[in-house]
Amino acid sequence: MITIPKNITARGHDCVVASVTMVCMYWRNVKQSLPWNLPLDFDHEEWSSFYEKGRTYVRKSGMPFNNIKRYLKTLGLPVNAKQELLEDTYGLRNLIRANIPPIVIYDRNYFFKHERGIGHAVVLVDSTEEMFVSIDPSFGPKYIHKLPKTDFEEAWKLKGNAVIIIYPKPYKIRERKTPSTTLMDFVEKGGQAE
Secondary structure, rough: OOOOOOOOOOOOOHHHHHHHHHHHHHHHHHHOOOOOOOOOOOOOOHHHHHHHHHHHHOOOOOHHHHHHHHHHOOOOOOEEEEEOOOOOOHHHHHHHHOOOEEEEEHHHHHHHOOOOEEEEEEEEEEEEOEEEEEOOHHHOOOOEEEHHHHHHHHHHHHOOOOOEEEEEOOOOOOOOOOOOOOOOHHHHHOOOOO
């Protein structure tokens, strides 16, 4: 399980800002040797300023991804950010196994009521075969929320299987592709796979 050092309560449409702040706190805690310009004390006022500045990038529909990149870049943090539209939950599980906390955007209204709504951001910190465990900034003070896999997959798919990955600049995040042999390659090689 990925340990987020401090949970933040989101206000209004600030779930993305809260999630980004929590993930940056996570990397500040586990990658202390990087050139951070923020203190290790997560109760320090600089972290409050970090969160409040992020709120200026929020629109009524949330925080667009290009705003997240611009926000992190203006603060000069030693992290990169990218948005992916994953094919399925295997990618999420691989990120969690690699101790990279993904921020997922899913339709929470659909998850709870089967009614379409706007996206909601949470940080995934663990997974089992049956569920994902999230830190949900809107559920403070009880932040941990379990998301049954089947219901979550449906609600996540409505938002394009979107995930925001924030990772230290020395890291390289590449999609892992499984080598495959086409039927023609297989036949041409006399029934031998590569």
